[in-house]
Amino acid sequence: MAERNNVQVTPVQIEEQRSWMAQVRDMKERPRTYHIVTYGCQMNAHDSEKLAGMLEEMGLQPAEAREEADFVLFNTCCVRDNAERRALGNVTWLKEVRKQRPNLMIGVCGCMVQEPGMAEKLMKQYRFVDLAFGTSNLYRFPELFARAIEQRRPLVDVEEEDSIAEGLPVRRLRRDAAYLTIMYGCDNFCSYCIVPYVRGRERSRRMEDILREAQGLKDSGVKEIMLLGQNVNSYGKGSGTDFPTLLREIDALGIERIRFMTSHPKDLSDELIQAMADCRHVLPQFHLPVQSGNNEILRQMNRQYTREVYLNRVRSLREAVPGIGLSTDIIVGYPGETEAQFEDTLSLVDEVGYDSAFTFIYSPRTGTRAAGLPGQIPGEISTARIQRLIALQEKRQRERMARFMDQTERVLVEGLSKRSDRQVSGKGEHGISITFTGDETDIGQIVSVRITGQKNNTLLGERIQLA
Numbered sequence: 001m002a003e004r005n006n007v008q009v010t011p012v013q014i015e016e017q018r019s020w021m022a023q024v025r026d027m028k029e030r031p032r033t034y035h036i037v038t039y040g041c042q043m044n045a046h047d048s049e050k051l052a053g054m055l056e057e058m059g060l061q062p063a064e065a066r067e068e069a070d071f072v073l074f075n076t077c078c079v080r081d082n083a084e085r086r087a088l089g090n091v092t093w094l095k096e097v098r099k100q101r102p103n104l105m106i107g108v109c110g111c112m113v114q115e116p117g118m119a120e121k122l123m124k125q126y127r128f129v130d131l132a133f134g135t136s137n138l139y140r141f142p143e144l145f146a147r148a149i150e151q152r153r154p155l156v157d158v159e160e161e162d163s164i165a166e167g168l169p170v171r172r173l174r175r176d177a178a179y180l181t182i183m184y185g186c187d188n189f190c191s192y193c194i195v196p197y198v199r200g201r202e203r204s205r206r207m208e209d210i211l212r213e214a215q216g217l218k219d220s221g222v223k224e225i226m227l228l229g230q231n232v233n234s235y236g237k238g239s240g241t242d243f244p245t246l247l248r249e250i251d252a253l254g255i256e257r258i259r260f261m262t263s264h265p266k267d268l269s270d271e272l273i274q275a276m277a278d279c280r281h282v283l284p285q286f287h288l289p290v291q292s293g294n295n296e297i298l299r300q301m302n303r304q305y306t307r308e309v310y311l312n313r314v315r316s317l318r319e320a321v322p323g324i325g326l327s328t329d330i331i332v333g334y335p336g337e338t339e340a341q342f343e344d345t346l347s348l349v350d351e352v353g354y355d356s357a358f359t360f361i362y363s364p365r366t367g368t369r370a371a372g373l374p375g376q377i378p379g380e381i382s383t384a385r386i387q388r389l390i391a392l393q394e395k396r397q398r399e400r401m402a403r404f405m406d407q408t409e410r411v412l413v414e415g416l417s418k419r420s421d422r423q424v425s426g427k428g429e430h431g432i433s434i435t436f437t438g439d440e441t442d443i444g445q446i447v448s449v450r451i452t453g454q455k456n457n458t459l460l461g462e463r464i465q466l467a
């Protein structure tokens with residue numbers, strides 16, 4: 001308990017930030033418009049919604065294009081090298097834009113800034129950046145923004161502290177579906193992963209704060225909430241509560257659809273599986289990253305489960321929630337991965353039959369244990385492996401999708417289909433994209449659809465006319 005209180009940002013500190021927001025609003029010379037460029041996972045997407053909320057409270061308006069904004073903020077990711085390079089490349093591109101528009105203000109925040117040595121690098125090599133801050137002091141953005149505007153020279157502020165801040169404004173991108181963070185950080189230290197270093201130690205929000213936010217979302221007409229955390233099923237660790245309990249409490253609020261991510265297989269308890277089966281509003285879908293199908297690689301990755309334990313969890317999930325939609329994350333080319341070890345991953349993918357899989361080539365991250373290991377796998381071998389993996393997964397995916405033929409799915413319509421403005425698409429309750437005939441008026445509605453076919457990763461269907 002004591003530990004949790006230490007990380008809680010006090011109401012007085014939040015009040016301070018509110019007065020900084022008021023100060024910025026009253027400034028005569030300040031940016032009038034903003035644009036946020038977001039990389040990375042849902043955590044970052046939701047952080048961007050919080051940053052947008054604060055910016056609008058400070059009187060800034062959103063600009064459609066980054067070229068038009070007075071303030072451009074890059075919310076970065078560093079989980080793999082290409083994510084980081086893309087972010088830095090775009091920041092550099094904006095330097096050119098500034099030559100035409102000297103008043104343009106550039107900010108960089110998010111996980112990359114939290115990497116060891118990155119703040120110094122930004123100060124030295126990216127001197128045109130006006131403001132850089134990390135993930136743990138995000139709640140202090142109004143103050144940092146105000147100071148950066150006033151002092152007119154670069155401001156870098158990165159903290160190591162872990163924090164939980166309640167009561168700051170949020171500008172949500174969608175009205176029908178919303179992110180809701182339940183815990184921050186990660187303590188798992190998988191040997192390849194930088195997230196624990198840039199997102200800090202695991203800390204859970206208070207249950208009453210989460211329930212209040214969920215109720216507020218429901219009252220504002222939100223139909224689907226996505227509970228977020230790097231490891232949601234270790235929610236509440238050490239504080240006498242747990243994720244299954246939280247899930248049941250949220251389910252009781254009566255929000256139409258509840259999803260969550262990400263779950264770690266080692267913390268997937270029988271209680272959680274039972275809660276999945278019992279909770280009416282929790283959707284029949286589960287994201288369960290496996291990373292590898294080989295026990296030796298799993299051990300080296302510090303995943304703390306075996307292939308057998310993983311497969312057993314999948315069986316239990318399928319028994320409790322028949323037809324459940326299953327997705328995963330997989331890494332190929334972990335240092336020292338042999339051909340035979342990679343083939344264990346293929347056989348696992350074949351055996352499980354995922355509805356979708358995110359596949360990645362291992363990317364060494366400075367400071368992580370795996371980065372220093374011998375036996376780094378050459379790029380062409382990893383590329384060949386990932387192609388084989390993707391081909392197998394696509395085949396299994398098509399086979400799995402056949403189970404939906406003639407079945408009814410309830411689709412939360414996200415928008416017009418990319419191909420045709422007479423088609424709409426959204427996710428069914430099993431987490432799979434579904435396209436059917438419709439128009440703008442369907443957006444944000446839940447529509448019952450009979451599945452008639454499939455195309456690539458998408459199911460095709462037709463609307464069921466309700467009598």
Ligand code: SAH
Pocket residue numbers: 079080186192193194195229230231262263264289291329330331360361362363364365
């Ligand atoms: N907390 C989540 C996801 C974290 S990052 C989890 O534990 O599953 C999302 C995915 O990125 C991971 O599941 C992993 O598959 C991948 N990933 C993380 N670090 C990586 C690295 N160094 N190289 C390649 N992929 C990585």
Ligand code: SF4
Pocket residue numbers: 186187188189190193194195196230231264
């Ligand atoms: Fe990274 Fe592992 Fe934590 Fe996921 S559980 S964020 S992969 S360290």
Ligand code: F3S
Pocket residue numbers: 039040041042043044076077078079111112195198199
């Ligand atoms: Fe990237 Fe940070 Fe998410 S490193 S994957 S944005 S937690």
